[in-house]
Amino acid sequence: MCRGADRLFSSEGRIVSSFFFRNLKRSYPTVSTGSGVWVRDTAGNTYLDASSGAIVANLGHGVEEINQAICAQLSQIAFAHTSQFVSQAGLDLAARIGALAPPVFRRGARVYFTSGGSESVETALKMARAYFVELGQDSRATVISRRSSYHGSTAGALAATGHPARRKPYLPLLKEQPHISPAYSYRCRCGAAGSCESAACTLALADELEQAILAAGPERVMAFIAEPIVGAALGAAVPGPLYWPRVREICTRYGVLLIADEVMTGLGRTGANFGVDLWGVEPDIIALGKGLAAGYLPLGAVLAAGHVVAAFESNSGVFEHGFTYSGHPAACAAGLAATTILTREGLVQKVSAQEREFFARLNELRRFDVVGDVRGRGFMAGIELVKDRDTKEPHPAAMRISQLVARESAARGLLIYPGSGSIDGHNGDHVMIAPPFTITDAEMDELFLRLGQTLEIVTASVLSRA
Numbered sequence: 271m272c273r274g275a276d277r278l279f280s281s282e283g284r285i286v287s288s289f290f291f292r293n294l295k296r297s298y299p300t301v302s303t304g305s306g307v308w309v310r311d312t313a314g315n316t317y318l319d320a321s322s323g324a325i326v327a328n329l330g331h332g333v334e335e336i337n338q339a340i341c342a343q344l345s346q347i348a349f350a351h352t353s354q355f356v357s358q359a360g361l362d363l364a365a366r367i368g369a370l371a372p373p374v375f376r377r378g379a380r381v382y383f384t385s386g387g388s389e390s391v392e393t394a395l396k397m398a399r400a401y402f403v404e405l406g407q408d409s410r411a412t413v414i415s416r417r418s419s420y421h422g423s424t425a426g427a428l429a430a431t432g433h434p435a436r437r438k439p440y441l442p443l444l445k446e447q448p449h450i451s452p453a454y455s456y457r458c459r460c461g462a463a464g465s466c467e468s469a470a471c472t473l474a475l476a477d478e479l480e481q482a483i484l485a486a487g488p489e490r491v492m493a494f495i496a497e498p499i500v501g502a503a504l505g506a507a508v509p510g511p512l513y514w515p516r517v518r519e520i521c522t523r524y525g526v527l528l529i530a531d532e533v534m535t536g537l538g539r540t541g542a543n544f545g546v547d548l549w550g551v552e553p554d555i556i557a558l559g560k561g562l563a564a565g566y567l568p569l570g571a572v573l574a575a576g577h578v579v580a581a582f583e584s585n586s587g588v589f590e591h592g593f594t595y596s597g598h599p600a601a602c603a604a605g606l607a608a609t610t611i612l613t614r615e616g617l618v619q620k621v622s623a624q625e626r627e628f629f630a631r632l633n634e635l636r637r638f639d640v641v642g643d644v645r646g647r648g649f650m651a652g653i654e655l656v657k658d659r660d661t662k663e664p665h666p667a668a669m670r671i672s673q674l675v676a677r678e679s680a681a682r683g684l685l686i687y688p689g690s691g692s693i694d695g696h697n698g699d700h701v702m703i704a705p706p707f708t709i710t711d712a713e714m715d716e717l718f719l720r721l722g723q724t725l726e727i728v729t730a731s732v733l734s735r736a
């Protein structure tokens with residue numbers, strides 16, 4: 271057991287500090303060092319990072335090559351504003367991202383840099399709106415998104431987010447926009463046992479988009495935004511094979527821009543460069559964050575396909591938008607080094623090659639009664655936790671079972687990513703397992719050993735309460 275692990279999730283006692291903690295009734299260990307999949311705190315505990323932080327540290331911790339690239343950039347110049355300069359690192363990284371992206375992004379596409387996922391989504395939404403203003407289609411201002419989704423913390427991104435608990439306090443600040451059903455095959459409306467793979471259900475879900483466009487009036491709709499595989503809000507829920515192609519078809523039919531939120535799925539997490547590659551679908555705009563600089567510095571990006579860029583180029587030439595830190599040279603240097611390692615080491619291919627074995631081992635965890643579903647792609651896995659596997663009844667929300675599992679695993683030196691509210695924003699619990707791509711076989715054994723021990727303890731504790 272970890273020393274001081276009780277401090278990690280304690281709800282008692284306030285700590286005297288001026289740091290605005292995520293939860294002011296909890297205490298957090300102070301992190302000290304990281305190397306590979308391992309993270310250490312100042313109390314001497316060591317954790318295996320099985321969630322890459324918040325699914326960010328895709329290359330593991332302490333990669334000296336990235337640190338060196340950042341230092342080299344800092345020693346030249348730390349900051350330059352994009353109203354005055356571009357940096358070579360920014361130019362090179364834009365080219366690199368374009369080369370990794372689906373084919374439509376290789377001709378005339380451009381990359382707009384941000385400092386993280388929420389900024390990327392906010393930028394993507396504003397870019398979609400500005401695109402239609404450039405084209406003289408000013409009536410297009412509605413964004414359609416899905417329930418059980420997370421697109422970020424800023425106002426536009428939160429308005430698109432479909433997670434009631436995260437939205438509730440801020441509703442008066444958010445623009446009301448249509449949300450359609452998520453592609454949540456474990457809880458399909460048809461009531462299938464297990465996960466629903468039926469073409470009819472998959473297409474019916476995608477067709478909700480068309481109904482929403484028609485209800486809003488196609489001339490008012492500017493974009494549909496969705497994650498290829500829903501991360502934090504739904505625990506790696508993967509739509510059926512027909513879903514994304516049909517969504518693309520509907521967006522094209524009504525001239526609606528398709529925005530893929532690849533903040534979590536982008537750059538290898540799913541075993542493909544981009545999540546949409548798994549369906550062979552090309553969006554008009556892609557939002558990136560998290561894995562782009564692998565956590566070494568805050569960095570996000572928005573890829574705009576050539577036809578989106580052309581609307582600006584052939585009209586005002588200006589996207590009226592900007593952040594002070596957009597294209598920060600050191601952050602771009604971090605992204606360049608991270609993507610160099612990603613491609614040079616063949617890490618996307620490694621994740622793809624290890625996917626089958628990874629999920630075979632995850633599926634073995636179904637031996638624990640609390641495990642209702644195991645899902646995901648690549649190294650992006652979700653385990654849904656249920657009270658009754660036959661009926662899929664969730665645990666009472668007040669039990670906060672995903673937090674309980676995360677607490678138990680942290681006490682065993684294993685970091686995983688808990689989530690709740692997947693069913694309706696309040697009920698429904700999952701944990702995500704998403705290790706760095708660089709994890710070794712021995713470390714993977716250790717991950718599953720600790721995860722198995724955790725689920726055993728939690729299953730016993732749940733049964734003893736029943």
Ligand SMILES: Cc1ncc(COP(=O)(O)O)c(C=O)c1O
Nearest residue numbers: 386387388420421422533534559
């Ligand atoms: C799919 C998705 N979009 C957007 C965001 C927001 O990113 P950030 O927290 O970097 O602002 C997240 C963060 O979890 C995410 O998972």
